[in-house]
Each structure stands twice: as C-alpha cells, then as structure tokens.
Amino acid sequence: MQNSAMNIEDKGGDQLVLHVGPQHPGSGHFRIIVTVDGDYIVGAKPDPGYVHRGAEKMAEYRDYIQNIPHLERPVIIDATGVTLPYVLTAEKIIDVEAPERANYIRMIMAELNRIISHLYWLGIYGIFLGHSTMFMWPMGDRELFIDLAESIGGTRVTFSYVVPGGVRNDMPTNFKERALKTFDYFEKRIEEYKKIFFNNPLMSARTEGIGTLDKKDAIRLGITGSNLRACGIDSDTRKDEPYCLYDNVDFEIPTRKEGDSYARCIVRLEELQQSMNIIKQVLDLIEPGPIKQVIGGVMRGEPGEAFVRTEAARGTMFYHIVSDGEKNPYRVKISVPSFRNLIGMTHLLVGSRLADMPAIYWSLDYWPVEADR
C-alpha cells in the first residue's frame, strides 16, 4: 500500500494521474495508479496490499491441520488449487503419502475448481467488456460445477477437503453419472459461448492485438499460467513436474502464439474442455480403495524443509515450508501466481489506451486477495 499519488512524478503539461480502485467495481481490492497523456497510458504503478492479512505469519501460529482452512482463505475461488500444494508440501514434512484413490479424487477436485475459477473469470470479463449475457451465462453454469464439487467436498466454495494423508471423505457413488451429465450439457454451452462472445466481432475488436505480451518478456518478467501459455510457451506444472497422478492421464496444453488479451481468453476457454477431459479419464481409472492414511496424534515432522509447486487456476502455485520439528511450521512461504503476474500489468498497460485498460486488466486474471495473501 502506498500513500496517495506521491510516488508519481508530476510531469505537468497534458498529463493526468488517475487512481483506479481500490473501490472500483471490477478491480477488486486493488488500486492501480495510471498516468495518462490524452488517451494513452504513459505510466502505471500497481498498488496491492488492501487485503493483505499476513497469511504467512499467521501460518506460523497454526498447526498443519489448522493451516488448511487458514491458507484456503486467500483464494476461496480456487480452494483446492491453493490447499493442494500446501498439503503436498506438508506431506513431505510429515513423511506421509496419500493412497491412489485419494490422489485421483484430489485431481477431480482440482480440475473442478479450475473450471469454477475460470467461469468466474469469464463472467467478470464479460461484464468488463459490457456484455451482460456473458456475465449471466458463466455465472449460472458455474453453479453446476459448484454442485458437483459440493457433492464431494460438502460445502459450496471453501472445501478444506484435501488433508495430509488423503482426502476427508469419499465421493458419492453416483458422482460419475452426475458429472458426465453436467459435462454433456456444458460442452454444448462452450459452443454457445463461442457463438455469442468469442466469435463476436465486438469481442475481437476489444481484445485482439490489445495488451500484447511478447514471449521473451513473458519469460523475463516471470509470467505464469494461462498468460504464459497465451505467448506460445506450453509450460504447465501438471506436465512439467507431474504431481498426484497427472502422469496417468492424457491431456493437451492449450497455447496461442499471439500473446494478446484474446489469446489469454481463448486459452482459458480451451482449458475448460481439457479439465473436463481429465476428470472423465480419472473417473474411468479410479478404483475402490482407501482414501486416507490415518495419522495418529499431532502431526509434526523432522526438522527440514520442503517445497512443492502445482498448477492452480491462475498459474503455478508454490509453497516452501520450513519445519523445526514442532507442531507448527517454522516458516511458510507462499508464492502465488497473481503476485507474479502483477509485474506484467505495468508492462502491458504502459503504451495502451485508457479505454483498453479493463480488457487488459482482467485478461490477466489477477486476483487481488490471492496476490496480497
């Protein structure tokens, strides 16, 4: 957080300093201070921190189980995406492994959460571009996936479902039937999304060639997730360093070469289909069996450290836990994709027109609460 606009140089002339947020209806709890010269942005300074809660410090005061719901809070929209890497790291510290069935159910939850998160992003992107139908449709369809996740995790959004040693409970017996029915419906809906939004000349005009990120810059700045894949790099942690049982399923990594806002959108749309493909394969592969390795007593590990990365909805999620052998971790470091993608926002906004700011801003799928932690 910064103190007003004092850090922006007063350049005089026709230049104007604009504060966008933190009460902006679309930006979330985040401010960006832009300097405009006429219609063009000549300076952009992100100001995160409005929802910084000190999650890393608070994690030092909680044990390995209490930390699951605690560390879920920054990214409730992608709850499994943020708790899964934490649990995988904690498992390395505690030295416990989840059984096969638990790993498959974790993958189902992670992919459902990716769909839930992407659909939320798509709805907001629709309204950012003034397309209210594209706000209503994904928000409505998202409920179907929330229902599926609820049938496994027990709550709508904050599941705290993945625990060290496995998952909390088994999935319902009719899950496969329900999931396939939803997927059949949603695959048709994706075609309708394309007709009304993605193939719409209005959408193309607002996003094609807007906020173009060069491949070299994306690597240099540390861009991650769909934003990186939209620049032609097929990097995805699920393939790069497979965790759970992702090496048992076959899926594609959608990429685009253009690197513009449209490319970032279409990559996310195609990821919806890939996530459904992964879940379908998992539902064929999954066998009955135990879902949890029971750990007696208070969880604590040997002194040491572990770090794990996974592919969350917004990109690579990284956890580093240092243990001193006590029941609470000594240090928890979380590196979240939104925080790393934030650097790209300054890079893309400078030189763009002010009117393109919403299209660029939300195409990066920046989630302020995740970045601030």
Next chain:
Amino acid sequence: MPSNLDTENQLVKSLTDQFKNKIKTEYVKHNRIKISTNQDNLKSLATSVKELGFEQVISHGGTDYPDNNVFRIEYHIICVSKKKLRSIMFSIMTEISKDTPEIETLIDIFPSAEFHEQETYENFGITFIGHPRMEKLLLPEDWDDIPPLRKDYTLPGRG
C-alpha cells in the same frame, strides 16, 4: 520414485567446476537442487544459474534465525522455455547477518524478482542495494512496528 539424477548432477558439476569451494551443495534430489554461497558470491552464482537456462524466479523469501543472528535468503528459480529443464527447481541461498541486513539486488539478472524482493524488504527489513523501489508494497503505509516476519514480532494476543 526411482530417479536418475544425471541432469541434476551435471548442472551442479558445471557450477562446482566454476566456483570450486566458494559454493556449497546443500542437496541434489530428484528435480531439486539447492546451493548455498556467501553474500559476496550470490550475484555471480545467480548469473551462472541463469546461463545454465534457469530464467524465472518462481519464489524468493527470507527466514529469520534469531539464535544464529542471521537471515536466510533464498531464490527458487525455474526454466519454462526448455523442456529438459522444466521439471527442475534450482534454489540458491545465502545467509546475512541481522546486524547489517543488506544485500545486492538480483533484479538486474532476474527482473521477475522485483516484487518478491520488495516483499522481503518490508517483511524482514532487509535492504536490497540497487533495487529501485525499496518501499512498502503490501503492508499499510503507517506500519512502524518490527518487520512482521521477523521472529521477534509476535501476533497480537498470541505472544
């Protein structure tokens, strides 16, 4: 998981050949390499790690060890463009004295570390020499207490 550590060992060997006893290999495991060095050699080590193909800082952070009066500073670096190196996470580490919490920035080598270093600055009070914006990023602007991730800062009501 049985693993072949050829790539990892090869990477470490190229660095030990270059730096000899200036660096210490903390561990080489499947997909994980950790090398420590002293504060003065960190920058040249980072340059060499980048030349090996590791191009993005995925995470950077500090840890406070009050018993030894040091901060441990780590950079975790990955490669996204070369398929062969994508599975590996390369960590470089150094320790600095808590009496003089200063270290040279690595953002001229890894621009992706910019915000990470700013976060370490506000949370530990470590100054990164050469970083253009050593100012608060996430903390409130009126925060004047001990940097919060130091161990001597205790959460209100929890101390």
